[in-house]
Amino acid sequence: MNSGIDGAQPDAGAVRLLSLAVNGQRQQRAVAPDITLLDFLREQLGLTGSKRGCDLGECGCCAVLVDGRPMLSCLLPAADLEHSAITTIEGIAAGTALHPLQQAMIDEGAVQCGYCTPAMVINGVHLFASEPRPDAEAIRTCISATSCRCTGYNRIVQAFERTAERFAEEQP
Amino acid sequence: MNAYRIVGTPQPQIDARDKVTGRARYTDDIRLPNCLHAAILRSPHASARIRAIDTARAIALPGVRAVLTGADFERTFGVLPISKDEPALARERVRYVGEPVAAVAAETAALAAAALALIAVDYLPTTPVLDVRQALRPTDDPLHPELSHDNNLHKQVEQCFGDPEAGFAQASVVFEKRFSFPSVTHAFTEPHAVQVEIDGRGNLTVYSATQVPHYVHLALAQVLDIDEHRVRVIKPHLGGGFGGKSDPFPHEMIAARLALVTGRNVRLRFSREDVFFSHHGRHPTQLTMKLGFHPGRGITALTGDFLIDGGAYGSFGVVTTYYNGVLLQGPYPVPNFAFRCRRMYTNKPMCGAMRGHGGVNPRFASEVLMDMALVQSGLDPCQARIDLIHRENTLTINEFRITSVGLKRGLEEAMRRSDWRDKYGKLPYGKGIGVACGFFISGSALPIHRNRRPASTVRLTLEFDGAVTVYSGAADIGQGSDTVLAMMAAEVLGVDLGQVKVVAADTRLTPVDLGSYSSRVTFMAGNAARNAAIRMRRLLVAAACRLLELPAPEYRAPAPPEDRFRQGGRSPDFDADFLGANPDYDDGFEFADGRIRHLGSGRETGFLAAVHAAIEGPGVLQTVGNYRPPKLGGSFKGAGAGLSPAYSFTAFIVEVSVDPDTGFVKVDKATCAHDCGFALNPLAVRGQIEGCFHMGMGQALMEEVLHDNGAVQNAGFLEYKIPSPFEQPEIDLVPSTSDESEGPFGAKEAGEGPLAPVIPAIANAIFDAVGVRLFELPLRPDRVLAAMRKATAR
Ligand code: FES
Numbered sequence A: 001m002n003s004g005i006d007g008a009q010p011d012a013g014a015v016r017l018l019s020l021a022v023n024g025q026r027q028q029r030a031v032a033p034d035i036t037l038l039d040f041l042r043e044q045l046g047l048t049g050s051k052r053g054c055d056l057g058e059c060g061c062c063a064v065l066v067d068g069r070p071m072l073s074c075l076l077p078a079a080d081l082e083h084s085a086i087t088t089i090e091g092i093a094a095g096t097a098l099h100p101l102q103q104a105m106i107d108e109g110a111v112q113c114g115y116c117t118p119a120m121v122i123n124g125v126h127l128f129a130s131e132p133r134p135d136a137e138a139i140r141t142c143i144s145a146t147s148c149r150c151t152g153y154n155r156i157v158q159a160f161e162r163t164a165e166r167f168a169e170e171q172p
Numbered sequence B: 001m002n003a004y005r006i007v008g009t010p011q012p013q014i015d016a017r018d019k020v021t022g023r024a025r026y027t028d029d030i031r032l033p034n035c036l037h038a039a040i041l042r043s044p045h046a047s048a049r050i051r052a053i054d055t056a057r058a059i060a061l062p063g064v065r066a067v068l069t070g071a072d073f074e075r076t077f078g079v080l081p082i083s084k085d086e087p088a089l090a091r092e093r094v095r096y097v098g099e100p101v102a103a104v105a106a107e108t109a110a111l112a113a114a115a116l117a118l119i120a121v122d123y124l125p126t127t128p129v130l131d132v133r134q135a136l137r138p139t140d141d142p143l144h145p146e147l148s149h150d151n152n153l154h155k156q157v158e159q160c161f162g163d164p165e166a167g168f169a170q171a172s173v174v175f176e177k178r179f180s181f182p183s184v185t186h187a188f189t190e191p192h193a194v195q196v197e198i199d200g201r202g203n204l205t206v207y208s209a210t211q212v213p214h215y216v217h218l219a220l221a222q223v224l225d226i227d228e229h230r231v232r233v234i235k236p237h238l239g240g241g242f243g244g245k246s247d248p249f250p251h252e253m254i255a256a257r258l259a260l261v262t263g264r265n266v267r268l269r270f271s272r273e274d275v276f277f278s279h280h281g282r283h284p285t286q287l288t289m290k291l292g293f294h295p296g297r298g299i300t301a302l303t304g305d306f307l308i309d310g311g312a313y314g315s316f317g318v319v320t321t322y323y324n325g326v327l328l329q330g331p332y333p334v335p336n337f338a339f340r341c342r343r344m345y346t347n348k349p350m351c352g353a354m355r356g357h358g359g360v361n362p363r364f365a366s367e368v369l370m371d372m373a374l375v376q377s378g379l380d381p382c383q384a385r386i387d388l389i390h391r392e393n394t395l396t397i398n399e400f401r402i403t404s405v406g407l408k409r410g411l412e413e414a415m416r417r418s419d420w421r422d423k424y425g426k427l428p429y430g431k432g433i434g435v436a437c438g439f440f441i442s443g444s445a446l447p448i449h450r451n452r453r454p455a456s457t458v459r460l461t462l463e464f465d466g467a468v469t470v471y472s473g474a475a476d477i478g479q480g481s482d483t484v485l486a487m488m489a490a491e492v493l494g495v496d497l498g499q500v501k502v503v504a505a506d507t508r509l510t511p512v513d514l515g516s517y518s519s520r521v522t523f524m525a526g527n528a529a530r531n532a533a534i535r536m537r538r539l540l541v542a543a544a545c546r547l548l549e550l551p552a553p554e555y556r557a558p559a560p561p562e563d564r565f566r567q568g569g570r571s572p573d574f575d576a577d578f579l580g581a582n583p584d585y586d587d588g589f590e591f592a593d594g595r596i597r598h599l600g601s602g603r604e605t606g607f608l609a610a611v612h613a614a615i616e617g618p619g620v621l622q623t624v625g626n627y628r629p630p631k632l633g634g635s636f637k638g639a640g641a642g643l644s645p646a647y648s649f650t651a652f653i654v655e656v657s658v659d660p661d662t663g664f665v666k667v668d669k670a671t672c673a674h675d676c677g678f679a680l681n682p683l684a685v686r687g688q689i690e691g692c693f694h695m696g697m698g699q700a701l702m703e704e705v706l707h708d709n710g711a712v713q714n715a716g717f718l719e720y721k722i723p724s725p726f727e728q729p730e731i732d733l734v735p736s737t738s739d740e741s742e743g744p745f746g747a748k749e750a751g752e753g754p755l756a757p758v759i760p761a762i763a764n765a766i767f768d769a770v771g772v773r774l775f776e777l778p779l780r781p782d783r784v785l786a787a788m789r790k791a792t793a794r
């Protein structure tokens, strides 16, 4: 029984060159076959906004968008993502302009410790991209993909509902 | 003075933008150059002798820089000076599955993991002690023989006030029941992590996911046997604590030692499984409680016998042992009161402080018994509770000083808003409504380490450009303490919130604060921040007076409250450096919109002009504020436990549906009245109450750490189920405030107190729904169903 950081595995098979886009930026990096996307992002690219809560696909904190769809980066081998487009939390805001959901999360007090927040935002951005006016059930389903231990989820639900209202006002 | 600009208004956390954009840096997000990766080998046995550890093959692996075993640590440690019983790495014996036994630092994480596999530990397994009854039995091989016990008792507390027997004789109803509680755990989302940076002179900067940087600092110096000034502890952003990060931990000692022996930076983080092994959660509890009640007299007597399972080491356990009993002294008067609490060592991961520390399980028992007594007496359980709640300014029988109490009005309002009278006893079978109350400390009045320093100190600077910086040792663990400190400074100085920066939880840069536990930060660090800001305001007023050619105002020496009761019975003895708790800062000036205006003459000057004038002499503007609790409490043994300068009060009214076919309980709605004094940041208060409800409901309905032969069986989020957004109900928060004269701006705690009443409120609602009482948590469907079947069979 041991614990520690399971980062790059030096001799665990052939290293290959991976090319993909992360937050719109082309990246070409050598990766070991068993390195996860989460490790690739955090350890090789230094993008630490995606959080590691379990490394087992259970907490949801590591979600990123892979070709526009939310995925748990701790479960994905980076080497399988040749030519994919990855969006992490660092790539959600357009410059200094926050996504409406990010702003709503701030305003509604949906952020406490913030460890679940990047994944909540990632999943929400996908939700609103595919369904600008999600109903209460869809909102809760989306939020339930990520464990939050601080908020009891009420403020997060509220932030999602505010965002849905905002989209509804913009496109009546 | 009551028209506040900032305090009392809902404010998002000042670092919320960093958190929604991924910019916030948590401990494992820090990247130190040329860093070694550390890993810990953990015990597979609940109880075993270590006959030998062979590290030769591990150290021979290329890229491995150091291997440590128990032999590398002479001193044990613990958060409480009275139970420093925990080694950084096990020596001679292991006491729980998952206990650290050896550690490695290597060039890569993979190498560190590979090296662990090369360490050979020769264990001789011994019979583990797995439950509290077994722990009570005499043994010649206790877990901690140095305590020279002949069994595995860690701590026993007995207290008696009044005459319980006489009290029971006065009662018209007496109920006595046995209750049973499994362990639950914090389940914060960020696993423990630490990184250690070492400089050329061997000084250590330790970045750690901790609630208590100051205690970690002290423990590191002691365990590593180095001067305290060589250690600096910094808490980066923290992904939740709830008490689970409020001890110094072995991994912090290990990483620091590895940095010292290699001269290199070191990084270490936990897997989710490690977090469960490390635990420090709520104590499994077996308790018997007896309550006597009389409609005209209220509670006539309350007695309890508590047996709590501490696991392998002490942690906060001595405090927990006291809190199990003493926190029953509210929210109602208990004139005759006795309890015995025994904390046992067992071969399981240790238990410690968890949100609502020590008060949660006994509260379930007392509020269920209370409900039984009120129902039996034919009283309305909600109205009767309102009538019983402590009056303001009373002394409990164990000499807790109860000051502000806003719950009576609050619960009346909650009763109205929840339509209690139309619902209680009147809902169809399967639907029910229940109520429960609780109370909690706003910080412990006595420090863990006896000393005469203030309980909290804050330093404040004001720069030539108008930037205000609050330096506080308090740890923002996600609850928003940085924000509330900034709000208070901004309020007093009349500046925008954005003008205030907070430097916190860095033991080199910030004055000592004891940490984020016992709901002390808003009250104590808040008072300190407010006082530092008041002193800064005086410097600016003096400068403004020079600029405006006005006589400088005279400040009266800090006047202690006239009311000696409010003073905890002490005579006025404020030190010259203490402004008092929540002192007035009415100085005849208005600070707003970048101006400082003399109200009497209407003359005004710019804020920055005053800053420039004030800074001319000293070159730097710096003030200090602090907080000292009043002297409180009796003179009997253990009188200090549970003493707080103020107490919060909470009531929850909960509505549930119970599925008659499955016993499945769903919470439909909750109404909460929480008396946190003045709500400094209503958005944060709401967030704390909703978070408490989540955690309380989890403990009530589903959460339970399972062990098999001492090994945690559900060490992950899939098996350790916490409530989802589908289970969390809407929570109606009714105003229930009071004016706590000693709290900063009148505030008390909101982060822990609301948890405890959630659980009995749910149980009492189940009784209203289907007529059964349950005495064992969690209130799982199978238990509810079995109780319902038994009830209908009768
Ligand atoms: S880190 Fe928990 S799901 Fe990926």
Ligand code: FES
Pocket: A110, A111, A112, A113, A114, A115, A116, A117, A147, A148, A149, A150, A151, B189, B239, B240, B478
């Ligand atoms: S805000 Fe802390 S886990 Fe969600």
